[in-house]
Amino acid sequence: MISNIPILKVEGLTVYLGKYLALRDVSFQLEPGTNTAIVGPNGAGKSTLVQAVLDLIPRSSGSIQIFGRPITRLGHLRQQIGYMPQNFIFDRSFPISVFELVALGWTKKGSWANKLAAVEQALMRTDALHLRNQAIGTLSGGQFKRVLLAYCLVAPRQLLVLDEAFAGVDAQGTAEFYTLLNQIKQEQGWTILQVSHDIDMVNQNCDRVICLNQTVVCSGTPEFALSQENLLATYGPSFTRYHHQH
Numbered sequence: 001m002i003s004n005i006p007i008l009k010v011e012g013l014t015v016y017l018g019k020y021l022a023l024r025d026v027s028f029q030l031e032p033g034t035n036t037a038i039v040g041p042n043g044a045g046k047s048t049l050v051q052a053v054l055d056l057i058p059r060s061s062g063s064i065q066i067f068g069r070p071i072t073r074l075g076h077l078r079q080q081i082g083y084m085p086q087n088f089i090f091d092r093s094f095p096i097s098v099f100e101l102v103a104l105g106w107t108k109k110g111s112w113a114n115k116l117a118a119v120e121q122a123l124m125r126t127d128a129l130h131l132r133n134q135a136i137g138t139l140s141g142g143q144f145k146r147v148l149l150a151y152c153l154v155a156p157r158q159l160l161v162l163d164e165a166f167a168g169v170d171a172q173g174t175a176e177f178y179t180l181l182n183q184i185k186q187e188q189g190w191t192i193l194q195v196s197h198d199i200d201m202v203n204q205n206c207d208r209v210i211c212l213n214q215t216v217v218c219s220g221t222p223e224f225a226l227s228q229e230n231l232l233a234t235y236g237p238s239f240t241r242y243h244h245q246h
């Protein structure tokens with residue numbers, strides 16, 4: 001059954017980090033199956049927005065509903081959210097393998113054989129099965145992103161939140177990852193919210209854009225939100241558009 005309830009609805013969100021007003025009166029919603037990018041300059045509050053939306057940091061005011069429920073009353077539905085943070089900081093010598101990391105994402109009850117099959121399938125789908133026995137500390141940036149995507153894929157999700165998922169990945173790796181992400185999104189019916197600095201990639205891959213600078217400067221289709229006028233309003237007069245060299 002296709003529901004008309006927004007996957008995410010944010011109304012009047014204001015967040016202070018200490019005394020610093022990081023987000024002011026932010027409102028937007030995500031329709032099912034859409035791929036929405038949050039763009040804006042350094043310090044605009046993009047990561048703060050993502051963390052507040054996931055209830056990882058407190059908000060001063062405003063309401064957040066996910067799957068039609070207040071974020072604080074999600075219960076088991078919280079497992080339907082996959083999150084790839086900007087920085088995944090861990091001790092690289094920590095002895096956990098790729099297989100073990102992805103298996104942590106498996107939330108269903110079931111036999112060991114089911115879990116094994118699900119983890120292998122997720123790793124295969126993200127072209128990372130050959131890494132299954134490798135310690136996570138030995139992975140390259142691009143390999144690690146694909147393993148994190150497998151972690152999101154191993155259990156059913158409705159919403160995927162990516163905070164600069166492609167930081168540290170080269171242009172070709174980024175393009176390949178976007179292709180893979182789009183394919184899996186279609187297969188799984190994911191709704192995606194992603195922070196990105198790559199305006200060209202956003203233009204090519206996302207269907208909605210939120211331009212953020214402490215508050216929502218504008219939002220809409222990429223064609224509208226990424227117009228020169230709106231980008232200047234979001235980034236300020238020093239903005240110059242970065243183009244990939246292919």
Ligand SMILES: Nc1ncnc2c1ncn2[C@@H]1O[C@H](COP(=O)(O)OP(=O)(O)OP(=O)(O)O)[C@@H](O)[C@H]1O
Pocket residue numbers: 017018019020022040041042043044045046047048049
């Ligand atoms: N603990 C904190 N106390 C006070 N200010 C903070 C704190 N953490 C972050 N900030 C400030 O809040 C603002 C928003 O930070 P945030 O990381 O959300 O920005 P961003 O848009 O994700 O930036 P970037 O593109 O550089 O990743 C920044 O100006 C930052 O310096």
